[in-house]
Amino acid sequence: MRLLLDTHIWIWSLVDPARLTPRVRGALQDAKTEVWLSPISVWEAILLAERGRLALEPDPASWVREQLATGLFREAALTWDVAVESRRLALEHDDPADRFIAATARVHDLTLVTSDTRLLRGSGFAVLANV
Numbered sequence: 001m002r003l004l005l006d007t008h009i010w011i012w013s014l015v016d017p018a019r020l021t022p023r024v025r026g027a028l029q030d031a032k033t034e035v036w037l038s039p040i041s042v043w044e045a046i047l048l049a050e051r052g053r054l055a056l057e058p059d060p061a062s063w064v065r066e067q068l069a070t071g072l073f074r075e076a077a078l079t080w081d082v083a084v085e086s087r088r089l090a091l092e093h094d095d096p097a098d099r100f101i102a103a104t105a106r107v108h109d110l111t112l113v114t115s116d117t118r119l120l121r122g123s124g125f126a127v128l129a130n131v
Contacts, residue, residue: 002036003128004036004101014067035074039075039077040100041101089122106124111126114128117131
């Protein structure tokens with residue numbers, strides 16, 4: 001299985017895994033699963049920390065670098081194709097981060113793991129719901 005983690009799923013998997021459903025936890029723990037992350041999620045996590053909505057210690061950039069250095073995550077490239085697809089997706093909202101993450105799943109043929117109901121209602125990309 002090739003999974004792309006939405007930003008909150010990535011954060012929860014590291015700091016609050018109890019928020020993940022047994023199905024999602026199992027998929028993430030399966031040795032055959034490839035776990036992918038978009039640069040947009042890195043940007044979004046740092047932004048959330050800067051706005052005081054997320055505590056990342058010792059500081060957001062160091063925390064992110066430390067997590068990425070574990071080798072647990074593959075980088076899902078933000079490409080021109082992803083940018084084009086971000087505007088073609090059938091989503092009910094225009095949140096740029098969500099659009100880029102969903103488009104990344106589509107372009108790279110990854111299954112998006114999310115709890116975001118707006119993304120779960122989208123189409124044109126595979127999802128694994130954490131609900």
